[in-house]
Amino acid sequence: MNDALPEFSTDVCSRLREAFRNAHYDTDGVVALLGPQAHAALGRGEPEPARRASLDAGSLGVLIRLFLLGETEPRDAVSAALAPLSLDDALATGIVRGADGDGLRAGFDIRPHGDEESSWWVVSDLDPEQAGRPAAPDHVLGVGHASLSLVRATSRRPVESVLDLGTGNGVQALHASKYAQRITATDTSARALRLAQATFALNELDVELLQGDWFAPVARRRFDRIVCNPPFVVGPPRVDYVYRDSGLAGDDASALLVRQLPGFLTENGTGHLLASWLHVRGEDWTDRVARWLPPHTDAWFVQRDIADPALYVGTWLRDAGIEPRSAEGRAKASAWLDWFAENDVEGVGFGFVTLRRTAATSPTVVCEDLRHAYDDPLGEEAAAWLDRVDWLRAHRDDLLDVVYRVPDTVALERIDVPTEDGWSTTVRRLHRGDGPGWQHELDELTAALLAGCRGVLPMNDLLELLAAAHGEDPEALRASARPLVEELVRHGMLEASR
Template identity: 70%
Template sequence: MIPDLSADRIDRLRDAFQAARYDADGVLDLLGPEAHAALGRGEPVPAHRATADAGALGTLVRLFLLGEPQPRGAVEAALAPLPLDEARAAGIVVADGDALRPGLDVRPHGAGDDSWWVVSDLDSDLRGGRPVAPDHVLGVGHASLSLVRATSRRPVGSLLDLGTGCGVQALHGSTHARRITATDVSERALALAGATFRLNRVEAELAAGEWFEPVRGRRFDQVVCNPPFVVGPPRTDFTYRDSGLAGDDASALVVRQLPSFLEPGGTGQLLASWVHRRGEDWRERVAGWLPPGGVDAWFVQRDIADPVLYVGTWLRDAGYDPRSPEGVRKANEWLDWFAANGVEGVGFGFVTLRRTDAAQGDVVCEDLRHAYDDPLGPESDEWLRRVDWLRAHGSDEGLLAARLTTAEHAVLEQVSEPGDEGWRPIVHRLHRTDGPGWQHEVDELGARLLAGCRGALPLGDLLELLALGGGLDPAELTRSALPVFRELIRHGMVLPAEWREQR
């Protein structure tokens, strides 16, 4: 059933939230950092204690964030000026004996200086552990937040949120895009996303349909997508995660079609999954999804899940007890499919795409499974900038003529072992201390060469001086150094000197 979340009802709900200070800052102020952090870990008792006798805000926190039934009178006072019968008609709250409990998940979502409300369906925990409905609309979860952090925030004219769900990607897109279009195959998702946008005074065009059909023939400056990327047999138990396509075909479909919906120079960023099969390189697999022609693509693998762990995780996500008869049946079907298709693992990560007028795009697939703190969105912008520079200067002649500088956030780590004449260095490892924290091992000559990259001399001159000082063949040193420097530039560890001069 589609909830009747009319504009008038949402406007009155907004008034109630503002009056009670039911927003990101207000909730944090009420709970305090310790109880707020505990709530984020799924520990409700500190938040329950902090909301005792806290008036309308305490009622709203207990109702929507803790999922606890609240007295009718307290809910009526907290939701005013939205009448209680209107809130019930909209499905925002439902009766629970003489009390009321939440019918929808409506919670503050803060990011930086921005504070929004997100409307979604109640997850399994707030449904008493019962499995969610097939048309369940997921709220703000770890996957959606990871995409938020991995998305570029450069100003754009138009943004498409493909498969918007509760609308969280579009909310964040509103900070840098002038026009927003949000699509979904689920009418329920569009209704809840529309309520999210109305609640936050965000203007967005809503369109219903599968995949790119609602925007066929249009182009956008940016596309973001958190698709139903779960890998497994071709079924649709839950629209938020299952595509009806087999294996990783959903991720392949988005990667293949997305570039044709971009303006020249436009970018797309999405979450994706891919199978790891015996005897197959995952890099070749995902690169093969790309359309021919001018597309720059950066595939970043953040994790590889064992099939057994993968199945158990997604069963619990939907509220199934893996020990129940239904859980056992679904697990066996899933694992049988993995075994029949030679799946040894499931990779997960981010994809950045850019439509380019170059005859051949730059395609890089790499692992980034170590921990890092900085968001990947700004790094994706810089990655594309470095791709452009390498495209213009990446020939042997262009690179040798370039003045380069070691990045400010690059440090050199040396590992030594004891020897007859003291400590003997055996490893030279260059680290980036910002962004995704890349690491590259270099030899002693490479370390000396990087020490000379201060922007004063072209790389070719530095190589000649190093060869002369060490009695080396300049041509051989150049042949071995250039591929290393291309990789260091690609990872932002060595940069064009003029970039520093332009700041």
Template identity: 70%
Template sequence: MTAPRFQPYIPPDFCARLREAFLRIGYDADGVLAAIGGLAHAALTRDEPELAYRASRDAGELGTVIRLFLLGSAESATDAKAALAPVSLDEALGTGLLRGEGDAVRAGFDVRPHGDEDGSWWVISDLEPERRRWLDRELSTDHVLGIGQASMSLVRATSRRPVGSLLDMGTGNGVQALHGSRHAERVTATDVSERALALAAATFALNDLDVELARGEWFTPVARRRFDQIVCNPPFVVGPARVDFTYRDSGLGGDDASALVVRQLPGFLEPGGTGHVLASWLHRDGEDWIDRVSGWVPPGVDAWFVQRDIADPGLYVGTWLRDAGIDPRSPLGREQAATWLDWFAENKVDGVGFGFVTLRRCDIDNPTVLCEDLRQAYDDPLGGEAAAWLDRVTWLREHPDVLAERLVVPDSVVLEQIAAPGDEGWQPTIRRLHRTDGPGWQHEVDELVTALLAGCRGALPLSDLLELLAAAHGEPIDELTDAALPVVRELVRHGMLVPASEATT
């Protein structure tokens, strides 16, 4: 374990013994699921703990740890001591892992299993607001957030191709670095918060991972260094320039935090290196969000902005107040909401966009910068699609004469047609392509494009297919080609047309 330059809250030797205890009792992602069952586990993810409480009663020492760290209950000191052996109760209390409550103890930190398809880790963070009521104090500015929806969405949006070096900028509890350790030879994690780095260090020690840690704002800790991949979940909350909580507030006004990361990140990438960022951006009256965010991208960088949601200012403010454990109905909640909403009104903000940014340092004069809406539900992780999107952008760049290429419609693409009754029977009014994998792209197409795609079976180059189509429909070939090429390139970028040489059989 690389020694950090600060005093950890939970020392590495303590973490080693705690890992031994967790392994002994089976406190991991699979063990918890087996102990409480699928129904209770699903209810727990909905913040409905009673089924898990009941199921844990028959799980012995594992049940004790589940109730301590996942359910927030008070457990007898005797039971906790037995469950956590070889960790002593005095050690657990001394590090803050547990807190005394008479003859009982409660968790002082959130320590929970977190798994992927290859195994399980443990992640240490501060207790969330609903679990802190017994402490009788508000969240501190340096509160270290647990694994939330934003964290997991970035996990799923990150490419997992092997790399030599990875930077997790703004590591928080360290979950991005954990996932990065699966595909990166070397991982560096930074944060502005000493408390976040302390808990991240404990997370890495608990999982026996060697991660380089450095403290500082933004990219300052890694000045003059470059990485093959950078992952960043920045403090992207949009609003007045203030810092209530370091995990979400940057001290910069509006969407300047997201803009800063997008502008500066490529300068810390090796040539061909990639970045994956969670970001927010303003939707302002009279301004196109695409123009706004594309202006953040520096020269020589491919960029793909995927907008997943647009929040109404009122909804946005209420969501983040509750995130901080503040009741929007309370005097404090109303005061903060008023300040926030006034700022939105003064800056003509009618919505806040949220999504993912994929960046690649390509060092060319004509990079691809694309901004898209992707607000439909989908199941597949976006990280694989982001890597494939970059591949397809490269292919288009290396094959500027698409007319000479043989293309294929993959089996994952289907055509939906909606017809209305007419004088000559049912007449198609909508033709829509659906990609049934990945993010489920959809494209509405006309009759000629539908006919062109029917011929894309890899036997003839696109130019020949267009000539046949023009002859069959009496269309001028030049006009048909000019109209078809932008559609073809867009379908290639979305994986709905692929080179015949890359098509699977």
């Protein structure tokens, strides 16, 4: 197990917060001191440029080396940097711990974290490299790539209530504080709740904290939004680390969440979560995840990556500080890969799931592969996607009577190849320049149809003109146009003219 549960009192957090503010130990202060190059290097796991930049920088430099770089600092320097929090209280709480000689090291990872408008502090356990030992079973992870990707994949539209299921260090709840009036955070781990409590106290946030498995702590309650970064690692049914292992076999943890989450949403409430799913020989992953859904649920599954089983196992071993070449690493890898082989697993998919509780009799369920790179946050796109689903539902009967336009963010790319008669177009690809960067390959007729979508004529009139110009059957064109229009509207590549 990890060290004894820390006790971050309100008074300790208040004085620590004052020390951080006095030293400008926040996101802006750290970036300003380190500069963009050293800060970027630190994000890549290259600490030396940051160490050099922090020298002779007073208390801020001490805090950076202590908490961000994991270095040993002189006792007197740490005492001055943490004032008005006394060194005795810092040691008693475990914020710092003794090291070789008269030096002190950080006992926890306490680092600034922010968005475009706010700066917070997040409390978590030291990573295995800084702690000098493998992660403990109840290790509380810091703000990693998965956490940040969920932040970006979650809608920020204002709501009254948010549930952060499996809060960990509390980072999702921090971001929810920008748009929610009430926040409830749960976790199965007592240690995670204690560190999340410290995170919230440091940032003066009032968050309801509850301990228990899955949805048990909030039975018979409903929320406007649920966010969840669950223990989604797939494999044998075991728990080595509570932050990543559910104790359920394969992708059963993701299946449980998708199946149960909508029942804890208010009408039209939304859920945003990370999930993993197995790619099993002879089975389409979209069929697999769609079977998890309960009735009356709109769902958007976005697959961001597919990992080879061997790569997947090696990645998660290293994440826990276990060298794959060690005896322990080889034994764990062997058992893990045996399980994959026994269950015909060819790959592990990973991505985002957006769910909405709906009264509609025919919910919309879409599974998409978005493994290409894009920079825009997916959260606002997910909210807009649900808006477009509503619009399509409302215009189901008159979809082709609407006047459409192609947004200015959409462009048509042509790829021509040389022929004996000149250039010949072999590919016509519609691109959306913002959001997830959707692409659709078109034939010549569809490209001509969309060229006419400039907010003047209804789609039915454009189809009549296209049929007359190309000698096509109008009814056949209408039948093929309907699913195309639905997909382009869902992707924000075709919109009703205002």
